Amino acid sequence: xxxxxxxxMATEALRVNRLRSALTMFGVIVGVLAVVVLVAxxxxxxxxxxxxxxxxxxxxxxxxxxxxxxxxxxxxxxLGLADAAHVRRxxxxxSRVTVSxxxxxxxxxxxxxxxxxxxxxxENIPNIFDRPLAKGRHLSETDVDTRRRVAVxxxxxxxxxxxxxxxxxxxxxxxxxxxxxxxxxxxxGATFGxxxxxxxxxxxxxxxxxxxxxxxxxIAIGATGPDEIEPLRRRVVAALxxxxxxxxxxxxxxxxxxxTIGSVLGMLTGVLTAIAGISLLVGGxxxxxxxxxxxxxxxxxxxxxxxxxARQRDVLTQFLIEAVLLTTIGxxxxxxxxxxxxxxxxxVTPVPATITLWSVLLAFGVSVAVxxxxxxxxxxxxxxxxxxxxxxxx
Amino acid sequence: MTAPATAPPxxxxxxxxxxxxxxxxxVEALRGVDLCIESGExxxxxxxSGSGKSxxxxxxxxxxxxxxxxxxxxxxxxxxxxxxxxxxxxxETIGFVFQSFHLLPRTSALDNVALPLVYRGVGAAxxxxxxxxxxxxxxxxxxxxxxxxxxxxxxxxxVAIARALVGDPKVVLADEPTGNLDTRNGAEVMDxxxxxxxxxxxxxxxxxxxxxxxxxxxxxxxxxxxxxxxxAR
Numbered sequence: 001x002x003x004x005x006x007x008x009m010a011t012e013a014l015r016v017n018r019l020r021s022a023l024t025m026f027g028v029i030v031g032v033l034a035v036v037v038l039v040a041x042x043x044x045x046x047x048x049x050x051x052x053x054x055x056x057x058x059x060x061x062x063x064x065x066x067x068x069x070x071x072x073x074x075x076x077x078x079l080g081l082a083d084a085a086h087v088r089r090x091x092x093x094x095s096r097v098t099v100s101x102x103x104x105x106x107x108x109x110x111x112x113x114x115x116x117x118x119x120x121x122x123e124n125i126p127n128i129f130d131r132p133l134a135k136g137r138h139l140s141e142t143d144v145d146t147r148r149r150v151a152v153x154x155x156x157x158x159x160x161x162x163x164x165x166x167x168x169x170x171x172x173x174x175x176x177x178x179x180x181x182x183x184x185x186x187x188x189g190a191t192f193g194x195x196x197x198x199x200x201x202x203x204x205x206x207x208x209x210x211x212x213x214x215x216x217x218x219i220a221i222g223a224t225g226p227d228e229i230e231p232l233r234r235r236v237v238a239a240l241x242x243x244x245x246x247x248x249x250x251x252x253x254x255x256x257x258x259x260t261i262g263s264v265l266g267m268l269t270g271v272l273t274a275i276a277g278i279s280l281l282v283g284g285x286x287x288x289x290x291x292x293x294x295x296x297x298x299x300x301x302x303x304x305x306x307x308x309x310a311r312q313r314d315v316l317t318q319f320l321i322e323a324v325l326l327t328t329i330g331x332x333x334x335x336x337x338x339x340x341x342x343x344x345x346x347x348v349t350p351v352p353a354t355i356t357l358w359s360v361l362l363a364f365g366v367s368v369a370v371x372x373x374x375x376x377x378x379x380x381x382x383x384x385x386x387x388x389x390x391x392x393x394x
Numbered sequence: 395m396t397a398p399a400t401a402p403p404x405x406x407x408x409x410x411x412x413x414x415x416x417x418x419x420x421v422e423a424l425r426g427v428d429l430c431i432e433s434g435e436x437x438x439x440x441x442x443s444g445s446g447k448s449x450x451x452x453x454x455x456x457x458x459x460x461x462x463x464x465x466x467x468x469x470x471x472x473x474x475x476x477x478x479x480x481x482x483x484x485x486e487t488i489g490f491v492f493q494s495f496h497l498l499p500r501t502s503a504l505d506n507v508a509l510p511l512v513y514r515g516v517g518a519a520x521x522x523x524x525x526x527x528x529x530x531x532x533x534x535x536x537x538x539x540x541x542x543x544x545x546x547x548x549x550x551x552x553v554a555i556a557r558a559l560v561g562d563p564k565v566v567l568a569d570e571p572t573g574n575l576d577t578r579n580g581a582e583v584m585d586x587x588x589x590x591x592x593x594x595x596x597x598x599x600x601x602x603x604x605x606x607x608x609x610x611x612x613x614x615x616x617x618x619x620x621x622x623x624x625x626a627r
Contacts, residue, residue, distance in 0.1 A: 002515060005512050012500075016500055300496065301498060303496075304496045304498070305509070305513075306457070306481065306484075307455070307457060307484060307490050307496075308484070308485065308490070308509055308510040308513060308557070309481050309482065309484050309485020309486070309510055309513040309514065309561075310481060310513050311477065311478040311481040311482070311513070312477055312478070312481075313478065314481075314513060386458075387457045387458075388452045388457050388458050391457075391492070391496065
């Protein structure tokens with residue numbers, strides 16, 4: 001028997017039992033659809049996070065106390081401004097080092113109020129981070145040295161508190177203290193769920209007094225190029241650990257962040273895909289089940305075919321093609337709906353979704369494989385039927 | 395027409411035995427059958443139900459193998475053949491006609507008739523040509539696209555005969571071919587089988603319990619209790 005004949009027989013059998021074929025395919029469609037959509041969401045999330053990290057600026061090293069790692073406990077900060085000065089000396093160029101101390105506070109302008117992230121920092125922010133101004137100026141060295149009550153607002157804070165009014169030179173209140181707005185940042189979006197447009201930057205010295213703190217949260221350093229990152233990182237950590245014997249400090253680079261976040265998201269995508277895989281498995285069991293029913297129903301037909309000269313191999317091929325056709329058509333439909341669904345999710349929800357070729361090819365390959373895997377048992381049963389008994393079957 | 399003397403017998407069985415396991419008990423359906431059917435013969439196998447005539451028929455049709463004894467079909471010992479070899483032998487030398495027709499219900503007469511050629515690897519165009527010729531030969535040239543349900547029982551059995559003939563077999567095995575037909579249609583089917591034997595030299599072996607059907611054959615083999623009771627020419 002030629003492959004073409006087997007194919008035609010299989011399509012005919014599926015066509016005859018249209019509703020049953022469609023319902024059987026449904027299981028496979030849902031499984032493949034889930035795989036495609038979940039992989040798209042996982043990939044989309046990873047892409048989004050990676051572009052967020054890249055959007056921070058280039059060649060940034062963040063220094064924090066304690067050790068960083070998945071599962072590590074947060075450490076009480078022991079860093080202070082003196083440490084920042086020490087790091088500046090280690091780096092050699094003070095303008096490439098900045099500090100931050102942050103706290104959530106309410107900011108008021110007249111009757112308007114907004115809950116914002118107050119970040120105490122210094123004049124070096126624009127040297128290290130990608131933080132363009134929409135209007136006004138950055139914090140200055142004098143602001144920090146003289147502990148001025150000046151603020152640079154994130155774009156969202158500015159529009160919430162001032163609306164259409166130009167905020168430059170106007171007053172805003174944080175915890176009862178009056179601040180003068182000197183600048184407004186451009187909209188930059190969120191990084192790791194931190195809404196950077198809701199930040200308010202004030203001089204670190206002013207922030208420490210306002211918040212009653214002497215510590216800082218972290219130090220950020222801008223390397224001059226990718227090759228400098230690693231030596232600089234080691235130098236800074238060594239300098240801090242020398243200053244605070246027995247304590248550990250961590251300096252993370254963007255590459256490390258990308259690696260860590262990438263592996264976490266990869267794991268998440270893997271788990272989601274595995275769950276989707278289970279539904280594909282259930283779809284495959286459905287195919288197996290229906291094929292067994294079909295073999296039983298067509299016992300007489302199988303007996304007849306054998307009497308007319310069909311070999312076991314011919315019968316096996318016929319039923320295997322039928323099963324593979326079921327899962328493959330289901331797989332293609334699942335891919336189409338999955339790709340469509342992913343594009344829709346990406347377009348109308350805040351969840352990013354990116355279709356990748358490998359996930360589509362994988363889904364297709366898996367649906368073919370599911371057909372073979374779950375089709376073999378029923379097809380073998382058909383092929384091994386005794387023709388005499390099969391011809392007698394009711 | 396008589397086949398040349400050099401042609402091997404259509405069937406040659408020596409001490410054929412076939413037993414089944416039924417609920418752990420061995421049931422002997424055939425208890426030592428010796429028979430030889432020459433090519434071109436017209437034979438009826440007669441016997442009451444349970445006599446073993448159907449089992450004999452299945453052995454001759456290569457649908458089953460004897461438990462012991464030797465069976466040669468067209469000179470070939472079936473014990474030497476693999477499953478695929480046996481299927482090929484069925485396809486090329488034997489044409490089956492069943493009591494209940496066994497046509498594929500959703501398939502046209504033409505495609506039903508062409509089915510054996512599918513397993514022989516014959517191309518679609520040639521299959522159709524040969525199937526059309528076979529249907530015309532049984533007087534159904536006007537029923538090519540009809541499905542079994544659209545035809546009478548007599549017509550369905552004629553389609554089945556056309557299917558048995560389409561591969562130019564050496565033997566047609568007919569299992570109660572008139573069992574589901576009325577007298578007139580039964581006679582018509584018998585006429586076709588007899589004509590086939592007389593005109594084309596195809597051996598016809600039919601299993602029946604109807605004496606008037608058996609009377610059409612030139613040789614009658616009576617089977618009882620798994621043995622040949624009488625072999626009358």
